[in-house]
Amino acid sequence: MAKALDGIRVIDLTVWFQGPVAGQHLADFGAEVIHVERPHGGDFGRGVRTIKALPVGDWNQYFLVINRNKKSMAINLKQPSGQEILHKLVAESDVFLSNLSADNLASWHLTYDELKVINPGLVYAMSTGYGPHGTIDKPSFDMTVQALTGLMSRIGEPGQPPIYLGMGSGDAIGGLMAAYGILLALHNRRRTGKGQYIDASLYGAQLFLAAPTLSGYLAGEERFARQQSRKSPDNPLSNVYETSDGWIFLCMPNDDASWRTLCGSFDDEDIAADARFDTAGKRGENVEALVEALDGIIEQRTTDEWMERWRPLGIVASPINNLRDLEGDPQAWENEYLVETYCEEVQRNVNVRGLPVTLSKTPGVVETLGPELGQHTEQILVDTLGYTWEQVGELKEEGAIL
Amino acid sequence: MTSALDGLIVIDATSEFFSSLGVALLADFGADVIRIDNGERRLSADYHDRLANRNKRSVSLDLGLDAGRAALRDMVAKSDVFVTDAGLSTLAERGLDYATLSAAEPDLIYARASGFGPKGPDNDLPPLDELAAARTGMMPILPQPGQPPVYPQIGGMYTAVMLAFGVMTALHHREETGEGQEVDVSLLAGNMYGASLDLQAYLAIGGERFLHPVSRMDAGNPMSGTLYMTSDGLWVTLTMPDTDRWWPDLSEIVGLGVGDSRFNSHELRCEVNRLELIDELAKAFEREPADHWRKTFTERQMSADIIERYDFPVQDKQAYDNRYILEADGGAPKTLGFPIFMAETPAEMKRAAPRIGEHTDEVLSDLLGLTEDQIAEAARS
DSSP: OOOTTTTOEEEEEOOTTHHHHHHHHHHHTTOEEEEEEOTTTOSGGGGTTTTTSSOOOSSOHHHHHHTTTOEEEEBOTTSHHHHHHHHHHHHTOSEEEEOSOHHHHHHTTOOHHHHHHHOTTOEEEEOOSSOSSSSOOSOOOHHHHHHHHTSGGGSSSTTSOOOOOOTTHHHHHHHHHHHHHHHHHHHHHHHHOOOEEEEEOHHHHHHHHTHHHHHHHHTTOGGGGSOOOTTSOSOTTEEEEEOSSSEEEEEOOSSHHHHHHHHHTOSOOHHHHOGGGSSHHHHHHTHHHHHHHHHHHHTTSOHHHHHHHHHHHTOOEEEOOOHHHHHTOHHHHHTTSEEEEEETTTTEEEEEEOOSEEESSSOOOOOOOOOOTTTTHHHIIIIITOOOHHHHHHHHHHTSBO | OOOTTTTOEEEEEOOSHHHHHHHHHHHHTTOEEEEEEOSSOOSSSHHHHHHHTTTEEEEEOOTTSHHHHHHHHHHHHTOSEEEEOOOHHHHHHTTOSHHHHHHHOTTOEEEEEESSOSSSTTTTSOOOHHHHHHHHSOGGGSSOTTSOOOOOOOHHHHHHHHHHHHHHHHHHHHHHHOOOEEEEEEHHHHHHHHTHHHHHHHHHHOSSTTTSOOOGGGOSSTTEEEEEEOTTSOEEEEEOSSHHHHHHHHHHHTTOOTTOTTTSSHHIIIIITHHHHHHHHHHHHTTSOHHHHHHHHHHTTOSEEEOOOTHHHHTOHHHHHTTSEEOOBTTBOOEEOOSEEESSSOOOOOSOOOOTTTTHHHHHHHHHOOOHHHHHHHSOO
16 A cells, blocks of 8 residues: 655654654655664664663563654764775765764754755654754653743642652653654755754743743633642533542533533532522632532542533543543544554564544554564665675674674 | 745634644745634733734634635635544534535645544533543543643644644645545544553553652652752753763762662662652752752753743743744844744744734735625625
């Protein structure tokens, strides 16, 4: 089947998560993405098990999923012959993607100024920490940058510690943003023939992630910077409530029709008649009392019982699931947001995060999990770059390739 | 200066913040985005409207009327991309489903921002981020143990970028082959993508550990992903997964000996004496204020920082130098800028969010060649 990005070749000189996941989005839709790694140990993401950076299963799910559908070349970029390989690859590629430091790239002769001479049509995409301009010069990781945005301090109950939005939550938006930027630059190149330098930083992407509330703060609503208790929400009908066996997210507008419908689902008739709650304005004024009253009612039944009562009444709500529930959710499987694929490392099928963007005629696909280190070095040297087998042998002897 | 998407015509029939913002990502880079507005209030918050509808034109059409729907179909026929976040049944009723629109225009890119995707039993649930976040499985594990589940309110932002990315992917294919298609991006997919690593770790490892919150005093690696309070009540976070690399610096700044026999290997720090190290670090960070720690981290180029509030980026020069936040302009407040830098075709603020129907006459006459009488018939006055 045809793929949307057939014919696009990407040099993916990235490590960890933010850079690799940008390449993953392109590879899922058929771009030929070549993950270029150092011969000794490869991408740091291969080593997460040893350094206990995060929990890893019996297969390295961290590295293998974000580098799926890619090829791997192991090249020693400290050697001139290694740099020459990369320069030849640049001449044959559409995109150069990296999240390495500018110092590293400069010392290996991989700056934009050097590469655009080799290939003026090259899209040179950086995934930096803090953007191409300005004065900040310090290491960036997902969470240290998320810390600066203000996002972490505004969620959860007042007085509780800040909350990290999940492992890789910032890298995920940074990488996706870079993938979008690359397609913009490729589109522009189609008309002008020219490539360009682009950057999608962790800081910029995570400020975008904060848009729902940061935009309100910028407009002068300071409360958006602070934690807000579920006991005093803006809208008591859109709030989390504890049931007898879990939690439920009630998602209704605070209008009188919704209120009457909701009251109709309760056995307790007092609340429907309670004058403190009979208009939207009063429900706002007496929000704490209302949440307390709803807590008292909703905790008496199970989540399933409420869902069964509410669904036919058109009351919009959802059980608050955990990750196990998600793994069993047919909606996630039918849309291929979760897929099963073969894992060489453990010689069995495994479940992986699937394809979040659905294209009807040229869908993304998970064909292979991440490659072995240097799995495609020789193939690309010979087939794409025209090296002879003798030359490949020499490069190996010099230590320029694995 | 030219823009990356000059000449691309997009019909934007969205009505939610996240989906309108996804289309704004196309407009910021030069697409001619024409909003279809219904003569009602657009987004419930003005600050959302300003951000999500900037750089767009607005046409007021009553889609309840045959003439309004006909004008919309004619506009779509002159366009490259149609974006909607309406339900499948509503779209079918109005003759705005993919089958109808693509019959007249096979190369159309038809994008739908949905709640739960194009297939499955819940493919017509409303596009509410709260519902999707609840389904994703992260809400129970974000807070400290014993706390209520947390709604992070960010899933729609992943979906917004996925929308722009999906449209561009389909456009690339169309430029190569002439073939249009449907694109669907959902809030469920966006929330799941944002949860990538926790979700993938659960899928690979299973068990109970990803189903319940973990206390900050029980972190798997005391030096990575951890939170410590400072003497002035702020919080420090460390991201030093490779503890061998960072231990010499960290041990020194917190006053533990680099050779402290309790902690002088990765194994001791992350396994044997993990809880003791967390405890020592918690005590050490509480001895000095946040300013002291930031200065120290910066001097030593350490991967650690202070957890700020929104006042920080709003006064951070870095955010303005990179146009992530734009200065107040002529009475309009500060606003979020552009997360992607393009050297040759930068995003631009060409026009503020339009009044509803501000460009009705202009667009209907330019794009469709309608006369004044025909326009009056199609548009709600």
